[in-house]
Amino acid sequence: MRWWVLVGSFTAILTLAGLIRLLKLGHGAIDDEAGAMRLAEQLLTGFNASHAICDLGGETAVVFGDDGIAFVRRHGTHFVARRLGNDPPVTRDLTMVSIGHDETMFGPCVLHLATESDARALVAMLRGKN
Numbered sequence: 001m002r003w004w005v006l007v008g009s010f011t012a013i014l015t016l017a018g019l020i021r022l023l024k025l026g027h028g029a030i031d032d033e034a035g036a037m038r039l040a041e042q043l044l045t046g047f048n049a050s051h052a053i054c055d056l057g058g059e060t061a062v063v064f065g066d067d068g069i070a071f072v073r074r075h076g077t078h079f080v081a082r083r084l085g086n087d088p089p090v091t092r093d094l095t096m097v098s099i100g101h102d103e104t105m106f107g108p109c110v111l112h113l114a115t116e117s118d119a120r121a122l123v124a125m126l127r128g129k130n
Contacts, residue, residue, distance in 0.1 A: 028077045029058030036061035040070045043081035053122055055111040062099070062111060062122065069126065071099065071109040082106055090126045092119050099126065 030036050037049035040063040047070055052063040060073040062084075069084040082103060089100035097119050099109035113119045 028074050028079075030054050030061050030072065030074070030079075031058065033061075036063055036072055039063075039072050039079050040065070040081050043072070043079065044070055044083060047081075047083070053111070053113075053118075053125075056114060057112065060109065060111050062109070062126070064125070071101070073109070080106070084109070088126065090123050092123050095119050097122050097126075 030039065033052040033054060036052035036054050039061075040047050040049050040052070046067075047063075048066045049063050049070075050065055052061050054061040058074075060071070063070045063072060063081075068086075069088075070081050071084055072079055072081045082101060084099060084101065088109075091098045094116055095113045095118070097111045097113065099111075101107070101109055111122065113122065
């Protein structure tokens with residue numbers, strides 16, 4: 001194989017990778033609270049979001065709405081959302097908050113937050129102690 005073919009192939013691969021990154025194709029993260037609220041409203045019929053709390057990695061979010069609480073998380077390159085029950089079991093371990101869910105196939109709802117005080121505040125909100 002000639003060296004210019006190898007260099008040309010490598011350049012083409014880097015160009016395509018840069019274009020994919022520029023267009024954010026395959027971007028699978030929750031960017032901010034507004035994005036989490038929009039996802040919850042799109043994925044859950046009749047859900048009207050008021051505010052949201054996102055985890056550090058953009059993988060999951062808890063969205064509070066007029067008629068309850070929803071959980072949004074990444075599933076591959078897509079997102080899924082579920083409504084949480086009235087009084088979901090909540091546990092906290094330092095900056096990680098785990099929320100129990102009735103649907104076993106969906107799994108636990110886990111958020112990694114920046115500080116312990118953020119985690120305590122989220123637990124208080126979930127338990128209705130605003």
